Amino acid sequence: RAAAAALPRGPHRDTDGVTHLIPRTLLPRPYGRFRVARELTRHGIRPAFDAVLIDQPLLWDDSVRGLSPRLVYRPTDLYPAGVKADLQRRVVAAADGMLATSTEVLRGLGPLTIPGLVLENGVDAARFAGSAAARPAVCVYVGALDKRFDWAQLDAWARAHADVRFVVAGPAAAPAVALPGNVELLGAVPYDRLPALLQSARVGLLPLSDDPLNAGRSPMKRYEYLAAGLAVVSRETPGIRSEESAGLFAYDDPDAAARALERALAFTSPNTAGVARAAAESWEAKTDALWAFVRGLAG
Structure with missing residues (x-):
């Protein structure tokens, strides 16, 4: 109840000029009589737009199609079965274009007869820029600690490198294994504190588990x-491959994971090549590509 009470009621405009509306429903989506167009009208927002992007199947209802002559579906994950899979099929059938966050997510939609584009998630590069000072032997992970996280791999790295500190930041979760003393669990960390946390480390970890959903992720x-x-050290996926010149080392088995971490720890610090690589993936560049794609759709 406290979390629900903290949510803004009605439309509110943020400092970037974006209007947000968080609907309140008696029943979970997609159940009940909730309709997007009706909710917008109820709050004085005219339900007519130049373009509509929908990235969550649970937000779909038939009224969404009538909001704009350009409807783009932007799937960010794989939905192999269940309610989301059923709703996704309805969105795909109604949409004018597909904007997927990875090649695997786009492939998971099946054969398409409409334009599609892979546009990976980007980065606010300036926010994370740090000093030129060399970093200590610290490895860090920031993110979710659910079934997509490989606790066993983290444990193996930590036991093989007792002189290295491993810092894990994410919502509280019980480790699947008993971790050694050089692993520090911080719990959830506010977004504003992430740049300083990352700049205190030498290596960023993405120990993805073998969960099939990781195949479509664009972290x-x-x-x-x-x-x-x-x-960066990451498990290899269809969307994440080694880019050793940029300091990104991917692995596909435990032995390769051990070698990847060794090479990352020995890589130039700070990783100036990686900084340049990230700059090419800025949100500004992503926005330009997204808008060019949307404008090119028939409307």
């Missing part, structure tokens, strides 16, 4: 790590 942390001057 923003990859570029945030690079923008902060870290070398």
